[in-house]
Amino acid sequence: MSALSRTASRTCCMSLKFIxxxxxxxxxxxxxxxxxxxxxxxxxxxxxxxxxxxxEPVPEDQLPPCTSIPPELVDKLERLALxxxxxxxxxxxxxxxxxxxxxxxxxxxxxxxPMDCVLEDRALYLRDDTxxxxxxAEQLLQLSQNTVEEYxxxxxxxxxxPKREERSxxxxxxxx
Amino acid sequence: xxxxxxxxxxxxxxxxxISPTELCKKCLNRIKKMHHLNAYITVTEETALQQAQQAExxxxxxxxxxxxxxxxxxxxxxxxxxxxxxxxxxxxxxDYTPPFNATVVQKLLDQGxxxxxxxxxxxxxxxxxxxxxxxxxxxxxxxxxxxxxELTGASPDSDWVITGGSSGGSAAxxxxxxxxxxxxxxxxxxxxxxxxxxGVVALKPTYGLLSRHGLIPLVNSMxxxxxMTRCVSDAAMVLDILKGHxxxxxxxxxxxxxxxxxxxxxxxxxxxxxxPKEYHAPGxxxxxxxxxxxxxxxxxxxxxxxxxxxxxxxxxSIVCYYVLCCAEVASNxxxxxxxxxxxxxxxxxxxxxxxxxxxxxxxxxxxRGRILCGNYFLLKKNYEHYFLKAQRVRRLIAEDFRRVFxxxxxxxxxxxxxxxxxxxxxxxxxxxxxxxxxxxxxTQPVNLAGLxxxxxxxxxSKRGLPIGLQLIGPAFQDKKLLGVARWLEQRxxxxxxxxxxxxxxxxxxxxxxxxxxxxxx
Numbered sequence: 084m085s086a087l088s089r090t091a092s093r094t095c096c097m098s099l100k101f102i103x104x105x106x107x108x109x110x111x112x113x114x115x116x117x118x119x120x121x122x123x124x125x126x127x128x129x130x131x132x133x134x135x136x137x138x139e140p141v142p143e144d145q146l147p148p149c150t151s152i153p154p155e156l157v158d159k160l161e162r163l164a165l166x167x168x169x170x171x172x173x174x175x176x177x178x179x180x181x182x183x184x185x186x187x188x189x190x191x192x193x194x195x196x197p198m199d200c201v202l203e204d205r206a207l208y209l210r211d212d213t214x215x216x217x218x219x220a221e222q223l224l225q226l227s228q229n230t231v232e233e234y235x236x237x238x239x240x241x242x243x244x245p246k247r248e249e250r251s252x253x254x255x256x257x258x259x
Numbered sequence: 260x261x262x263x264x265x266x267x268x269x270x271x272x273x274x275x276x277i278s279p280t281e282l283c284k285k286c287l288n289r290i291k292k293m294h295h296l297n298a299y300i301t302v303t304e305e306t307a308l309q310q311a312q313q314a315e316x317x318x319x320x321x322x323x324x325x326x327x328x329x330x331x332x333x334x335x336x337x338x339x340x341x342x343x344x345x346x347x348x349x350x351x352x353x354d355y356t357p358p359f360n361a362t363v364v365q366k367l368l369d370q371g372x373x374x375x376x377x378x379x380x381x382x383x384x385x386x387x388x389x390x391x392x393x394x395x396x397x398x399x400x401x402x403x404x405x406x407x408x409e410l411t412g413a414s415p416d417s418d419w420v421i422t423g424g425s426s427g428g429s430a431a432x433x434x435x436x437x438x439x440x441x442x443x444x445x446x447x448x449x450x451x452x453x454x455x456x457x458g459v460v461a462l463k464p465t466y467g468l469l470s471r472h473g474l475i476p477l478v479n480s481m482x483x484x485x486x487m488t489r490c491v492s493d494a495a496m497v498l499d500i501l502k503g504h505x506x507x508x509x510x511x512x513x514x515x516x517x518x519x520x521x522x523x524x525x526x527x528x529x530x531x532x533x534x535p536k537e538y539h540a541p542g543x544x545x546x547x548x549x550x551x552x553x554x555x556x557x558x559x560x561x562x563x564x565x566x567x568x569x570x571x572x573x574x575x576s577i578v579c580y581y582v583l584c585c586a587e588v589a590s591n592x593x594x595x596x597x598x599x600x601x602x603x604x605x606x607x608x609x610x611x612x613x614x615x616x617x618x619x620x621x622x623x624x625x626x627r628g629r630i631l632c633g634n635y636f637l638l639k640k641n642y643e644h645y646f647l648k649a650q651r652v653r654r655l656i657a658e659d660f661r662r663v664f665x666x667x668x669x670x671x672x673x674x675x676x677x678x679x680x681x682x683x684x685x686x687x688x689x690x691x692x693x694x695x696x697x698x699x700x701x702t703q704p705v706n707l708a709g710l711x712x713x714x715x716x717x718x719x720s721k722r723g724l725p726i727g728l729q730l731i732g733p734a735f736q737d738k739k740l741l742g743v744a745r746w747l748e749q750r751x752x753x754x755x756x757x758x759x760x761x762x763x764x765x766x767x768x769x770x771x772x773x774x775x776x777x778x779x780x
Binding site: 136137139140163164165166168173176177180184186188190195196198199201202205209219222228235236238240242243244253 | 355356358466467480504506509510511512513534536537539540541542543548551552553555556559565566567572573574575578579581582585589596597598599600603606607608609610611612613614615616618619622624627628630631632633634635636638645647648649650651652653654655657690708709734
């Protein structure tokens with residue numbers, strides 16, 4: 084890469100206190116480098132820092148077609164996540180996120196194993212499987228808003244969430 | 260006194276030039292004065308004064324616990340603090356008071372540190388602006404300092420700039436001189452990003468070096484506690500105090516090889532500095548690029564071997580991060596159901612309705628959005644296509660780094676953010692996903708690979724706002740990395756905000772008056 088081709092392009096003015104004259108330096112391997120540093124409209128230029136972006140966003144035509152989320156899937160996700168999309172905008176956000184994630188498919192990962200954790204090559208410490216602390220049930224129960232004796236209180240279970248329309252009406256009542 | 264480093268103020272305390280209670284009161288006053296920044300969610304005035312008094316007794320008896328004895332510090336409000344509210348800036352935990360201390364908090368208290376408050380953040384640390392929490396946005400202290408005012412002619416009420424995030428409150432606390440040290444958390448850049456925008460030193464240690472016990476999790480495989488200080492030596496000292504295996508966090512490692520002493524005068528001659536070319540990304544500002552070049556030149560002139568290197572998968576790192584983050588968030592946030600702790604909805608005819616309405620009321624749009632996306636990526640039919648695919652790309656990213664370090668590169672030098680801090684109104688107009696894509700671009704690859712990285716402030720931009728560069732090192736070489744950072748810090752001459760103190764104070768008075776006026780109305 085040529086030092087000179089990179090020097091001219093970038094100018095900027097910064098309110099800094101550092102003024103250095105242009106200097107001629109030699110790198111370890113003996114190449115000559117011109118440092119162009121002008122103050123007030125000066126440019127810093129290094130032979131090593133690229134002067135222009137080195138990549139571009141993945142063009143849309145390389146991505147799979149946009150995924151649209153059908154109403155049944157919206158319902159399913161809301162039941163699984165136990166949060167609601169609230170508005171159409173919420174669904175649009177998910178569609179956008181999927182399109183963003185689809186860029187991954189440009190990358191060739193053939194023969195590459197998934198990585199769960201960066202400590203995968205270490206033996207992590209396991210302590211003996213014995214009780215070390217505890218006896219703090221009372222302290223923990225105090226954090227709950229509804230307890231009876233030493234139990235957390237939950238409303239009746241095994242009742243599926245109501246249908247989507249009723250759900251929205253229900254949540255509207257609990258607006259904060 | 261408030262603009263000193265920890266080392267300096269610790270000496271002042273030992274020599275009796277100031278007492279811990281005086282110092283604590285000064286910090287508490289400073290917090291009040293800087294209230295308009297909204298850096299703190301909870302100010303722990305009473306316990307802070309008690310802790311300061313205890314430190315004072317120890318110092319008077321000549322038996323300080325360590326270099327932090329009597330030194331005020333702040334903690335991001337997603338670390339559990341015993342008997343002190345820990346909110347994550349969310350309605351879900353607005354009234355949650357944990358019964359225990361996070362390990363890293365306990366370690367600071369064991370050293371005699373004085374906890375002055377819990378700092379503001381994006382809800383559950385999901386964000387990069389510190390504007391998405393229920394307690395309102397954090398303002399960057401440099402918005403009120405002379406350089407920004409004079410260079411841009413900005414008005415204090417409408418043109419303030421963001422701190423970055425999600426640990427914006429911690430960064431603002433250290434930058435505005437109300438705390439000598441603050442802990443943040445760093446999942447994708449949440450410590451380094453606000454560190455860069457607020458002009459403080461921000462360290463993301465190697466994954467596994469610091470305990471995560473008591474840090475309310477966002478992404479378990481990437482979260483690390485982050486350290487924010489005014490100088491690199493302070494960060495190194497705090498790292499020494501905090502690191503080490505914790506029986507309560509099985510992902511902390513035993514006796515890592517970083518026990519080497521922190522080199523105060525690191526010799527950069529003959530070290531190899533890599534410039535990853537992919538970090539000149541679309542959107543990198545001319546000024547950030549210029550700083551990058553300037554510092555590369557500094558290293559080269561000092562005799563370091565500076566060379567361009569390639570981390571070919573960098574472009575896809577943010578995508579990989581996004582998918583993995585959503586997936587882990589969906590799983591981690593499942594714990595918030597209203598039964599055992601946190602917010603509980605009044606609406607609850609059945610367990611599922613209680614869960615749904617509690618979570619509807621407790622989470623903001625950003626958190627809900629990520630939970631839904633995560634559930635989508637984790638659906639049986641999508642698991643391989645998105646989740647495992649992202650985990651495979653993660654390995655490629657980690658291998659990119661490994662290849663470069665194995666080839667003999669000692670540190671990588673990169674920008675931390677694309678630009679200096681954005682004005683609140685400009686930042687707010689973009690949606691959260693777009694923001695995160697822009698803001699975490701240079702910071703999250705390090706989290707995917709588990710490496711240490713430190714952001715060092717290098718200059719003020721032509722808008723008078725901080726620009727910071729990032730140094731990245733091989734895993735568990737945090738000390739050497741900090742040695743290089745220290746060398747850099749001593750050569751760039753980044754100005755202290757206290758040099759602009761007059762202006763900061765006067766703007767502050769305006770802020771105070773304005774607030775009183777608002778309250779009166």
